[in-house]
Amino acid sequence: MSKNRARSTFDAVTAEGRRPVGGFVMSSDPNTTLIYGAAGCDFVVIDREHGIIDLASLIGHLRSAEAGGIVPIVRVLENNPALIQQALDSGAQGVLVPKVGTADQARRAVAASRYQAGGRGMCPVVAGTGFSGEDWATFSKETNDNVILMPLIETWQGVENIAEIAAVEGVDHIFFGLADLSQDLGIDMLADADRLIEIWRHVASVAHAAGVRIGAPLGYGFDPEADFGTLDADLSSLRTATARSLAAFRDAEAPLPR
Template sequence: MPASPNPLKKNLAAGDMQIGLWLNLGDPSATEIAAAAGFDWCLIDGEHAPYDPVTIQNQLRAMMAYDSPPIVRVPIGEDWVIKQALDLGAQSLLVPMVDTADHARQMVAATRYAPEGRRGMGAMVARASGWGRVADYNDNINDEICLIVQAETRLAMQNLDEIAAVEGVDCVFIGPADLSADMGHRGNPGHPDVKAAIADGVAKIRTAGKAAGILHYDSTNFAYYRDLGVTFLGVGSEASLLRAAVHQTLLSARKAVSD
């Protein structure tokens, strides 16, 4: 039995719009609710949220019963972190702060077994291979890894043509929050200079034949990013949705009893 096909990788290559949600709470029940909603992907945020290898593995388990492919954002783009996330069972990764094509190539190599890369051979005693039950995992998994690299600095944007051209990179995700801070507009990703840089970046990514991604919390801008050519669209997080819902519920209740 080969490694499971990766629908996210296939859909991104086909140019299909993929709408997803960030998972920041670290709670399997919240993750199940998000996955059951039918998002095209859900991202376990190992960079900014309270995750460790055990909780990431449990989040992956929580999503197994649903058709929403999981992505793991690793905390840093280093080989040992990549290897660990893949052995836990992730097939799609988001790697933050990739500023150069050389770093992107290193991340591709970290996700592939030799001779295509340098991923360590340990998955046959880990969850990724069904604890050794997927006999052909090692032979097939290289073709099913979806690698998304994150461009979120001025340096990355300067090197975007070369980063997007790296073979094995499936998608380049532009991080508007860090990019705006690096450009001197911290907390204002909607600044005209930042928006112009993002638009130029998306065009470069698409010219290279790769999927372009972004995270945005304002639904009034979703069509704008679609028209730019974004096909990997994060539309919020379970934490932001919960915050908004509980706040609105309280306001509605207070209004109802005060009328």
């Protein structure tokens, strides 16, 4: 039986009337994934595009996600079938693919995430299969039914082609990336938030019309339309909490005796 429960988990949380919430993991320390699970998050995005996470660290995060009962999604470095397969073979239950700009690119990524002719390679001796090829027909179907292949819309090309991307079979979750999109448009991510929110609403509307769920970073004005979302990354949360604690201490600190 497949251990992949990404889609069923997202479906169950949504059926409860709330949105799945997670966070980005940038640290190589798998304890950060355990913390997200202990805090009650539904998923983590283990970031191999911008983070310092190598393959050995990835394995630790995936095992921590399993122990913590949360869905591990891996952001791969690029839309590369080998990287998608590696993440899933290691135990990822979903893959976030950067800079998907066309329907063809989305189809290529979906194929790499599915056990099918011309798609994900079959190997029963990996963590993602439980190191067993027993009843492969059932296992592969359950895995295909539950894996989430999530295009990241973070370029103007992706925005322009959102209808075609959302129509690709196998794309039922999309993520909106405001940082790279703002850079692609030559605008400021915070100062020009109104422009990004306008684009977001268009993308979300098109995705929803196609029956596709769309997620985004929470707290930037995207929350009303977002079907799921992420909080700050682990390291930025650590910095924010440290700065807050330090400021509180400095405000209350008594002068040293002289």
